[in-house]
Amino acid sequence: MTTFSAAGPSSLVVTEARLRSGEVVDVHTAGGTVTAVVPTGSRPVPPEAVLVPAGGGLVTEPFVDAHLHLDKVRTLPLIGDAALEAYTADGMADSARGIDLARAVKQHYRVDTLLPNIRQALADGLRHGVLHVQAFADVDTAAGLVGLQAVLAAREEFRDRVDVAVVAFPQDGVLRDPGAAELVEEAMATGADVVGGIPWIEAGTAEQEAHVEWACALAARLGRRVAMLTDDAPDPAYDTTRMLAEAMRRHGLEGRGVACHARAVGHYDAARQDALLDLAREVGLGLVSDPHTGSVALPVERALERGVAVALGQDDIEDAYYPFGRHNLLEVAFLAAHLLDMRSAPQLEVLVDLVTTSAARVLGLTGHGLREGGPADLLVHDATRTVDLLARHEPPRVVIRRGRELA
Numbered sequence: 235m236t237t238f239s240a241a242g243p244s245s246l247v248v249t250e251a252r253l254r255s256g257e258v259v260d261v262h263t264a265g266g267t268v269t270a271v272v273p274t275g276s277r278p279v280p281p282e283a284v285l286v287p288a289g290g291g292l293v294t295e296p297f298v299d300a301h302l303h304l305d306k307v308r309t310l311p312l313i314g315d316a317a318l319e320a321y322t323a324d325g326m327a328d329s330a331r332g333i334d335l336a337r338a339v340k341q342h343y344r345v346d347t348l349l350p351n352i353r354q355a356l357a358d359g360l361r362h363g364v365l366h367v368q369a370f371a372d373v374d375t376a377a378g379l380v381g382l383q384a385v386l387a388a389r390e391e392f393r394d395r396v397d398v399a400v401v402a403f404p405q406d407g408v409l410r411d412p413g414a415a416e417l418v419e420e421a422m423a424t425g426a427d428v429v430g431g432i433p434w435i436e437a438g439t440a441e442q443e444a445h446v447e448w449a450c451a452l453a454a455r456l457g458r459r460v461a462m463l464t465d466d467a468p469d470p471a472y473d474t475t476r477m478l479a480e481a482m483r484r485h486g487l488e489g490r491g492v493a494c495h496a497r498a499v500g501h502y503d504a505a506r507q508d509a510l511l512d513l514a515r516e517v518g519l520g521l522v523s524d525p526h527t528g529s530v531a532l533p534v535e536r537a538l539e540r541g542v543a544v545a546l547g548q549d550d551i552e553d554a555y556y557p558f559g560r561h562n563l564l565e566v567a568f569l570a571a572h573l574l575d576m577r578s579a580p581q582l583e584v585l586v587d588l589v590t591t592s593a594a595r596v597l598g599l600t601g602h603g604l605r606e607g608g609p610a611d612l613l614v615h616d617a618t619r620t621v622d623l624l625a626r627h628e629p630p631r632v633v634i635r636r637g638r639e640l641a
């Protein structure tokens with residue numbers, strides 16, 4: 235387990251830090267805040283400061299994982315490949331059947347068996363510089379509150395190292411799974427942070443609308459954010475991303491909503507895509523793409539061009555939907571470079587944004603960003619160029635949180 239001394243240094247300076255702009259700077263921090271970003275050597279280093287020589291390596295903001303099914307980590311061996319095959323077969327044409335098959339895994343749910351895998355995922359993320367996670371925990375009549383309790387326990391264990399926002403997520407729907415809505419309300423009272431939803435899984439348009447309305451009304455009543463999985467299939471008939479955006483406006487949830495997957499949007503015609511993306515920008519609906527876990531993806535660059543906040547997410551780690559995953563967002567970005575055809579130098583910079591600054595915008599994290607006055611949360615990399623950062627996708631050499639070096 236990663237630890238640091240209780241007192242910690244009051245000031246820390248990263249020297250010869252290469253910003254992604256190419257500038258080489260010293261980053262001075264004190265009391266957990268960045269106090270100065272100045273050309274290297276232009277300001278004396280306080281004698282009491284902890285010195286972290288970056289040696290010209292890139293220094294970035296920490297990674298933000300905007301979408302991870304944390305309760306499901308390493309549960310694939312418990313149920314085998316049938317759900318995974320159904321989720322991905324024929325270009326995801328029957329992905330909903332995969333979700334139904336995956337439900338069986340929850341008969342194995344116990345806090346003491348889930349917790350070690352959850353812990354490992356957060357520790358792996360920490361090693362890879364992931365300091366913020368939006369973690370989905372299934373809350374439904376199969377899982378009850380067991381998955382949530384395991385995720386909440388891990389959130390407490392990692393409290394001083396990783397910020398975990400827990401989404402109470404009714405994986406099988408709320409109209410399709412009577413009782414799930416009440417469990418989500420109970421989950422919110424128990425300590426979950428974000429109201430979850432998955433409207434596209436419901437039986438028809440009216441049920442999808444009702445699902446979105448229920449979740450947004452609950453989030454508004456509790457003063458919380460909302461995060462949903464929308465339109466996770468290659469079928470333009472799905473329209474729940476728009477439903478979510480409209481409901482956010484109705485309920486005064488502007489800037490407090492996230493839609494993950496939204497793969498169907500990639501199958502809309504250009505005019506419909508732009509109308510949806512403009513609506514998402516207007517209501518502050520952030521989008522999360524996970525192109526490595528399915529064969530279709532939302533149009534990430536088009537969304538960015540329309541001014542929408544977009545992130546990449548790890549999504550799954552060895553569960554019924556995806557057999558890999560190390561909680562390494564540089565690996566996720568590397569895969570996205572291929573899957574989204576983003577390989578030019580400017581596009582590589584965008585890919586890094588999608589797991590740092592842009593992902594922070596998606597989650598509404600105000601305390602994120604390498605700047606004077608910002609939090610002293612920094613990653614020191616061996617790579618000196620963005621292309622190497624992505625190509626090698628190695629763990630950072632040093633992870634700094636609140637001005638302290640995590641061991």
Ligand SMILES: [Zn+2]
Pocket residue numbers: 301303463494495549550
């Ligand atoms: Zn997902």
